[in-house]
Amino acid sequence: MDFNDSPEEAAYREKARAWLVEAAAAHRAEHGEPKPTTPEHMAAGKAWQARKAAAGYACITWPAGVGGGGGTPIQSVIFGQEEAKAGVGYGYFTIGLGMCVPTVMAFADDATKQRFVSPAVKGEEIWCQLFSEPAGGSDVAALRTRAVKDGDDWVINGQKVWTTGAHYCDYGILLVRTDPDVPKHKGLTMFWIDMRDPAVECRPIHQMSGGREFNEVYFTDLRVKDSQRLGAVGDGWKVALVTLMNERLAVGGSAGPDYRQVMELARGLSGANGPALKDAAFREKLADWYVNSQGLKFTRFRTMTALSRGQTPGPESSIGKIISANQLQDLANTAVEAQGEYGILTDPALAPMEAAFQASLMWAPGLRIAGGTDEILKNIIAERVLGLPGDVRVDKDVAFKDMPTGR
């Protein structure tokens, strides 16, 4: 029971750290530290990814033959830790390399793999995942985007929603309905598509938080070749499960303020009976947040331990997002309430900690929904971890076209 690297891990960490020190300095000298969402930031991100790929630090667990590092899962975790410490890192590639390209690798023909995998590893092309729809969120298989066969092509019409990065992505994997006459899971097919096709239109979604980080994507008579199909016609759900298996790993933990920031805030605030930090109810909450944060940190260490021992990690990592998303919401709200009437202010120049708590308060509801809602995640724990029965499905044996629909 300790936190020490094995000798091999320590050696790898040392090597990675040494590389990162030099690489990060060279990278910063060339690109500076551009603001997120700017074209310069994207260019810097692509350059960093290329630099990692050249040194074998991109897609560490993938074979060297496709541009990966030919390493182990624990090496990948170690590099991730060191990369975070080095303060370089770009989120553009997480979904593509974590979910989409593995799907391409599993289901595409050799020519397609040859064409796409290596450029994606090097950061030259970015991929997005087009699954969720207005009528299919938690119930993704209820999606309605339709693909109709036309000679050797498929013609696609419909709409996707909550697509991360659709506006800057080059390619996407798209799940569509090819047969509405069979039950919903059986009539789906997966394709890869070119996001630059004029028949694909991205529109940013105006979120309740005020930001526009996600997109709706519309397809109007989009033509794709049958060779762009991933997996057999009607096998789309099976293909999607391969993609989604990686989702919770890709979505990962939550950034944002934690108990340390709230403590710092409360130290300087006055409560009804002296400093807010001395308020008993507040201190109880603080203790709970600390315990949960530590719980998640050490749960990650348990997962790492399994990887380090060459074992498959247990299901314990499934608790992460349920806790972190709910805690962020509670913590942000408590911090805002502690500010009294002043808590309503959102101007970073006025609100404490540059309005981080107000921003988190408005972001947290999305976090509780993205990548599996609290409710779906609890179902997953109940069914896959505890082995409890699935929910009753009234739509299992009904042709998709005969299913009742509402809002």
Place this chain on the structure above:
Amino acid sequence: MDFDYSDDQKFLKDEARKFLAARCPPSVVRGVLDDPAKSYDAGLWTAVAEQGWLGAAIPEEYNGLGLGRVELCAIAEELGRAVAPIPFASTVYVLAEAVMAHGSEAQKAVILPRIAAGELIGCLATSEGPGVITPSALQAKVEGGKLSGVKIPVTDGDAADMALVLANEGGRPGLFLVDLRASGVTVETLESLDPTRGVARLTFDGATADRLGEAGQGFALMQAVLDRAAVLLAFEQLGGADRCLEMAREYALGRYAFGRVIAGYQAMKHKMADMYVKNEVARSNAYYGAWALNVDAPELPTAAAAARIAASDAFWFASKESVQVHGGMGFTWDVDCHLYYRRSRQLSLVAGSPKLWKERLVSELEKKNAA
């Protein structure tokens, strides 16, 4: 990264589970529950001593097995799972750990071998009434090496041979070892929420008291003793919480209502998923506590507090919701849910309530942040 039980520790834990399944089935727990004259199961106590568990963490020079604290944590987890009706915590987590950490060579030489052999049961006597014991409220006192005062409640006090007592000496608090079999001690058994563990009132009238550790440091010593005990208690709580979730799951998978098993209803699934989440948070915090205890890390106060808070929360939640999943059956004396419900209260109250530990945790965090 090696943040889990080792293969050897897992083996020890598996063996402990098998042993307790054979020697401590619910019928043994109920033997103590249903018999007001019994404060623990003497047969199980002897068997546990023969396994060497009482001296698991005691060095070999004092006739212990000389294993680490992580091994002791593994045993604690299994004892909690079995709701073992023995004064293991009071004897091993409190008395043995206290003597090892703070005792003189003479105290170690006398006490530790007797604990390892199963010849000496210990207890911790700090409380004197409702609420938290504070320096200004402390009444028990030692004068000329003789203790007088009343301690209530004292967990396992009716079975114990030796008590670790918080008392003033010359107006300054200290911790004292008191032989309960000597003169000047009156023991009265009391009724409690968890009759599978003994509780007593100890009245001292000139009992011989032998100071443990430094004079005047009673409260600091008590906290240091509780920090160590808290980690081990957290493992008992974790074992209990895991068993509650298993029992709930097993019952829900076999119980039909409205034409199907109740385990298929989302209200049940989400309740059990909530139990799982709390248990895993408790496990991860308990492991950190085990590490800190094992290497005597400076982080022990925060690690122990976090382990205790998470485990208390998990066991309380799992024990009460397990009753709920069992429905009317869960409320009967005959179904085992209440054994865990009772033990969850016993384990939460015995070394300071979670509220107290939360305050301690935040105080420690304040110190750390100020430094």
